[in-house]
Amino acid sequence: MLMSNTQSLEAKRIPSAVDWVASRSLAGAGRRVEDVFEQLGIPVSFEKDGEICAESEPAEYIYKVVSGTVRSTKILDDGRRQIGAFYMAGDIFGLEPGDDYHFSAEAVTHAEVLAVKRSTAFAWASQDGDFARLLWNVTAQHLQRAQDHILLLGRKTALERVATFILEMADRLAKEGALELPMMRQDIADYLGLTIETVSRTMTHLESTHAISLNSSRQIALRSRSGLNRVNAC
Amino acid sequence: MLMSNTQSLEAKRIPSAVDWVASRSLAGAGRRVEDVFEQLGIPVSFEKDGEICAESEPAEYIYKVVSGTVRSTKILDDGRRQIGAFYMAGDIFGLEPGDDYHFSAEAVTHAEVLAVKRSTAFAWASQDGDFARLLWNVTAQHLQRAQDHILLLGRKTALERVATFILEMADRLAKEGALELPMMRQDIADYLGLTIETVSRTMTHLESTHAISLNSSRQIALRSRSGLNRVNAC
DNA sequence: CGCCATGTTGATCGTGGTCAAGAGGTGTGG
DNA sequence: CCACACCTCTTGACCACGATCAACATGGCG
Numbered sequence: 001m002l003m004s005n006t007q008s009l010e011a012k013r014i015p016s017a018v019d020w021v022a023s024r025s026l027a028g029a030g031r032r033v034e035d036v037f038e039q040l041g042i043p044v045s046f047e048k049d050g051e052i053c054a055e056s057e058p059a060e061y062i063y064k065v066v067s068g069t070v071r072s073t074k075i076l077d078d079g080r081r082q083i084g085a086f087y088m089a090g091d092i093f094g095l096e097p098g099d100d101y102h103f104s105a106e107a108v109t110h111a112e113v114l115a116v117k118r119s120t121a122f123a124w125a126s127q128d129g130d131f132a133r134l135l136w137n138v139t140a141q142h143l144q145r146a147q148d149h150i151l152l153l154g155r156k157t158a159l160e161r162v163a164t165f166i167l168e169m170a171d172r173l174a175k176e177g178a179l180e181l182p183m184m185r186q187d188i189a190d191y192l193g194l195t196i197e198t199v200s201r202t203m204t205h206l207e208s209t210h211a212i213s214l215n216s217s218r219q220i221a222l223r224s225r226s227g228l229n230r231v232n233a234c
Numbered sequence: 235m236l237m238s239n240t241q242s243l244e245a246k247r248i249p250s251a252v253d254w255v256a257s258r259s260l261a262g263a264g265r266r267v268e269d270v271f272e273q274l275g276i277p278v279s280f281e282k283d284g285e286i287c288a289e290s291e292p293a294e295y296i297y298k299v300v301s302g303t304v305r306s307t308k309i310l311d312d313g314r315r316q317i318g319a320f321y322m323a324g325d326i327f328g329l330e331p332g333d334d335y336h337f338s339a340e341a342v343t344h345a346e347v348l349a350v351k352r353s354t355a356f357a358w359a360s361q362d363g364d365f366a367r368l369l370w371n372v373t374a375q376h377l378q379r380a381q382d383h384i385l386l387l388g389r390k391t392a393l394e395r396v397a398t399f400i401l402e403m404a405d406r407l408a409k410e411g412a413l414e415l416p417m418m419r420q421d422i423a424d425y426l427g428l429t430i431e432t433v434s435r436t437m438t439h440l441e442s443t444h445a446i447s448l449n450s451s452r453q454i455a456l457r458s459r460s461g462l463n464r465v466n467a468c
Numbered sequence: 469c470g471c472c473a474t475g476t477t478g479a480t481c482g483t484g485g486t487c488a489a490g491a492g493g494t495g496t497g498g
Numbered sequence: 499c500c501a502c503a504c505c506t507c508t509t510g511a512c513c514a515c516g517a518t519c520a521a522c523a524t525g526g527c528g
Contacts, residue, residue, distance in 0.1 A: 097371050
């Protein structure tokens with residue numbers, strides 16, 4: 001399933017990363033805090049549906065997406081699945097307060113990520129306040145997105161959920177009004193707390209009301225952003 | 235509405251808190267990091283339904299609950315309300331990555347909180363890695379709770395939601411199998427993405443199946459924790 | 469071309485929402 | 499001390515949104 005599994009990742013890891021970090025001159029060493037992942041991270045790539053990390057297993061790495069799309073999921077014992085978030089280029093995920101991951105992460109498309117050992121990142125953060133602040137900022141922004149998503153799942157109608165989703169995706173990856181969705185209907189449904197049928201019907205409805213046009217099932221053009229904003233309660 | 239409003243809070247605030255913080259010897263000064271809020275915080279009390287902070291207003295303070303219960307809410311423009319979390323004694327809330335609050339917080343019961351200026355807390359955190367780590371930890375734990383709640387709202391049935399809620403509240407404030415809920419049905423409904431009628435009916439159902447017994451509408455006794463765990467998908 | 473995964477559409481069903489009435493509980497004033 | 503008002507909670511009848519079940523369409527890949 002995985003192009004690069006944990007074993008090959010282990011083989012490539014920086015030896016004694018913590019010591020190496022501790023021995024360096026830290027904040028203000030001419031090293032931009034935004035680039036810490038690029039400097040410490042091990043590039044790993046995952047094919048479509050590859051498992052990047054699994055719920056309740058040791059949270060050994062923190063990840064930054066280089067390319068592709070990643071979903072975080074939680075599954076009930078009878079198979080019901082909920083997607084908590086999608087991560088795209090530049091996004092950091094896998095930061096855990098406990099020792100284990102609290103959700104699984106899988107590649108929605110072929111995806112390249114940078115993996116940084118949790119211990120390395122924490123050692124760095126303990127010396128470099130700017131990096132610590134960056135990690136906190138990432139976590140706090142994820143929390144804000146989660147709170148918005150709680151509002152969507154708790155109180156919005158199917159139509160509002162889909163409109164919100166399209167606007168969110170448009171903000172994150174639209175080029176000149178056109179939008180190529182990286183995920184399939186099942187992922188959208190599991191993100192929005194709906195079924196694929198309802199997502200499909202709602203997309204069709206939005207097209208029939210000229211809010212969007214569906215070039216193909218994955219290609220959406222925003223025809224009326226105001227129409228979407230109107231249908232999207234806020 | 236407020237027993238102590240922003241103005242009186244201003245009047246009581248520590249003068250030049252940032253400078254004061256910066257002038258102190260910091261980590262390792264014999265000061266336990268868990269007590270930083272107690273040392274820097276201004277006690278404020280709020281009556282039932284008092285507004286502690288409001289969405290999209292400047293995030294001037296971070297709060298720690300001393301006593302009582304607090305709810306965080308988001309409201310859609312047509313009045314639909316979603317409660318994101320309940321905060322009880324010891325919980326910290328109001329930590330924001332941006333300059334504004336991303337949700338409102340109100341006292342569910344009479345509540346006493348410690349308010350610490352955001353700028354003070356951040357200044358302290360920038361000097362004291364342990365405190366920075368504490369703040370990050372709080373944020374990351376809130377994120378985990380939010381992710382669990384996303385699963386509940388996206389994929390659980392009404393019965394499962396209420397069972398999960400009772401077990402959560404039992405963990406947080408049960409004394410010898412009995413449980414005094416601080417919030418009314420409307421708060422529970424808005425937390426679980428249901429209506430008060432459904433919450434009420436579901437409570438009645440759980441009583442009729444001997445999972446709980448309802449002493450009064452606010453007093454719940456856990457009759458069969460295994461029954462609740464069985465109904466609660468996980 | 470044919471297969472299999474993905475997506476769409478239709479018919480019907482059921483969970484939870486809505487509307488409505490009434491019960492219970494609490495505080496206030498006569 | 500009771501009468502009354504107000505708020506909260508429960509229960510019932512009915513409804514509707516989204517789920518389920520099913521058939522078919524589309525599209526990518528061997």
